[in-house]
Amino acid sequence: MKNSSRKAVIGGILFLLLAVMVGPAWTKDRVVISQRTSASTLHPLAITMEPEQGIADNIFDGLMDRDPSGKIIPGLATSWELLNPTKWRFHLRKGVKWQDGSPFTADDVVFTFELGKTPINRYKFISQKIKEVKKIDTHTVDIITHNPWPVLVDSLYQTIFIMSKNFCTGKNDAFIAEHPLGTGPYMVKEWVRDSHIHLEAFPECWEGTPKIPKATYKPISNDATRLAGVITGEIDLTTDVPVQYVDLVKKAPNVNVISRPGMRIIFLMMRMNRPDFPTAKVKVRKALMLGINEQEIIEKIMYGRATAASQLPASFMRGYNQEIVRPAYDPELAKKLLAEAGYPNGFSIDFHVTNNRYIMDKEIGVAIAQQLSKIGVRVNLMARPKEIHFKDIRARKLDFYMMGWGEATFDTARLLGSFLKTGAVWNGSELSDKKFDQMLEQADQIASLEKRGEALAKLNRYVADNVYVIPLHYQQDIYGISKKLKGFEPKVKKTLSINRLYFE
Missing domain, CATH: 3.10.105.10 (Dipeptide-binding Protein; Domain 3)
Known part of the structure; x- marks a missing residue:
């Protein structure tokens, strides 16, 4: 264990030296985010790991969300109530558009839960408990469970991202995974596996237009390289700052280290x-x-x-x-x-x-x-x-x-x-x-x-x-973030709402 500590210090010195050697590449119209691993899929029903969830959270929306403290807040559903022990009614947000310009309706919600019965769905713990999802009108749906299930609302957070019926009908799972389309603040413009995902702001997003028009996710497995990028300004925000490097990164004059339990x-x-x-x-x-x-x-x-x-x-x-x-x-x-x-x-x-x-x-x-x-x-x-x-x-x-x-x-x-x-x-x-x-x-x-x-x-x-x-x-959860980047509030589930970020 002493050897691992010694290697950590040597590694820290190397990445600080690398940081000095690499020139800055900072721009205000794009935020660059790095994670340790790459996304393996962006199919809304197949996403289970944080690297994908952190990206998907900015492309798609669920019926509800959580604020940074973990409290459930409205998403595509503005309110909901329990009509009887097994029937929940959800009132859907009006005026929401998909990223292809078509309107979001109750048909999309019903379609998504129907698709949840297929093998691609990684959230069978939800679909198995649901008896029926029923459209009441254009912006109202009922979700009926087989038995009383008081944690339905909690369970829908970051598990069931709503999908477009018009866009997905007739397309196979592989196509949907490679061509994500949501109602969220950013649209996928380019995805090169294990290299980068380029996003662009969706100007008609119901949450408002993001302050930063472009975003890039870059997977970098090498810790020293990733952290050197934050120090030089090539990367604006990185998740998973290695514990052995925290004190060293804190010494960088242009980087903040933010951690939470x-x-x-x-x-x-x-x-x-x-x-x-x-x-x-x-x-x-x-x-x-x-x-x-x-x-x-x-x-x-x-x-x-x-x-x-x-x-x-x-x-x-x-x-x-x-x-x-x-x-x-x-x-x-x-x-x-x-x-x-x-x-x-x-x-x-x-x-x-x-x-x-x-x-x-x-x-x-x-x-x-x-x-x-x-x-x-x-x-x-x-x-x-x-x-x-x-x-x-x-x-x-x-x-x-x-x-x-x-x-x-x-x-x-x-x-x-x-x-x-x-x-x-x-x-x-x-x-x-x-x-x-x-x-x-x-x-x-x-x-x-x-x-x-x-x-x-x-x-x-x-x-x-x-x-x-x-x-x-x-x-x-430990993040390294450029001091020029503002508006960052880490969520309890370690996803990043990048539409709230801005450069100062």
């Missing part, structure tokens, strides 16, 4: 569907958690810029359980539990992490492998790109792996259900626990939000007691 939880999952596999035993899972020194990871790998987690939901989420306490690091007790589970000499296991997705992901993997070796667990660490990592999780190929998640609904039901419900897409552990599934289903149908929270907190306790996941920490 993040909602992304980093955690570990293990195979649990084979009785003969070590991690199918709860004592082994407890031993692994006790054998990981999370405080050391936060201090030495994350440079103190993370918060230790005792459970998956963040403290502001419905279902957070204040009574769950993260167990203290205890390698001796971990070895005792391994012996009781039938592994007095430990065991060997492949451990998969990403190397281009989460803050210090590979470095965290190295640290965990070293820590677990002290309790007799021989870890074969495999760090790979996120594209391969996530594909293998969905294919159920991994035995022990890192995962991260930022839950946009602010509700524990989807968070736990996405990873632990029998057959869920992200349930790479292949857990199948009838009691968990039943508790989740019962909690998810409770109409009272207060009682729903209580039921989810009990479910959260059940997950913690069985160590179905090993929570590590919540990341901080």
Whole structure:
């Protein structure tokens, strides 16, 4: 770990030297934003990762939005009400135009939810709960659920971007993904994969014309190169400032560093569907958690810029359980539990992490492998790109792996259900626990939000007691931004509303 700190300092010096060597290229008519990874799709129903969501949030609109504090605010729906336990009425914004000039109507909303029944939709947790979406008139729709579902409104934020019926009808998913058309403040003018996405302001946007007429998103995986671009003025705003560079970037006279507590939880999952596999035993899972020194990871790998987690939901989420306490690091007790589970000499296991997705992901993997070796667990660490990592999780190929998640609904039901419900897409552990599934289903149908929270907190306790996941920490969201760029307010879900930005 000392070597990683030394490399961070050397890397920091190199990127500051590079910053001096590169000349500025600042212009007031275009904002240049850089992220660590590129967008893989811009199909409104296939977007699940932050790199795509941050871009899509400026092209498309949902029925509602969230302000920087996380509060639900109107989007394409100006208001909504619950008519009965299973029927919601949404009143749609009038005078909205699509980026091809056609009017936005209730037909587009109905079309979008109908398309949500097709395989492209990554948000089946919503479509499966909806019985019908019905047009009442040109600017009114009813959404009818199979059962009471009080978090429908929360769940529609940044999940279902509304699509144009006229534009999308007759076109396949690949075409829609490559030719995004929305009602948002910016239109896609050019997309060269892994290079850049050029956007231009949509002058007839219902939110008003953006103050900066053009925007460019540039994926730059190399941290030093990306941060050098911010310092020289080639880049105006970057997400994911690496924790090891924060203090160095703060020294740049033309850059502000803005951070806020993040909602992304980093955690570990293990195979649990084979009785003969070590991690199918709860004592082994407890031993692994006790054998990981999370405080050391936060201090030495994350440079103190993370918060230790005792459970998956963040403290502001419905279902957070204040009574769950993260167990203290205890390698001796971990070895005792391994012996009781039938592994007095430990065991060997492949451990998969990403190397281009989460803050210090590979470095965290190295640290965990070293820590677990002290309790007799021989870890074969495999760090790979996120594209391969996530594909293998969905294919159920991994035995022990890192995962991260930022839950946009602010509700524990989807968070736990996405990873632990029998057959869920992200349930790479292949857990199948009838009691968990039943508790989740019962909690998810409770109409009272207060009682729903209580039921989810009990479910959260059940997950913690069985160590179905090993929570590590919540990341901080850290941005580097030119001091010439104003109007930036980071959202709790780490998306960027660039139509509010302006140069001074």
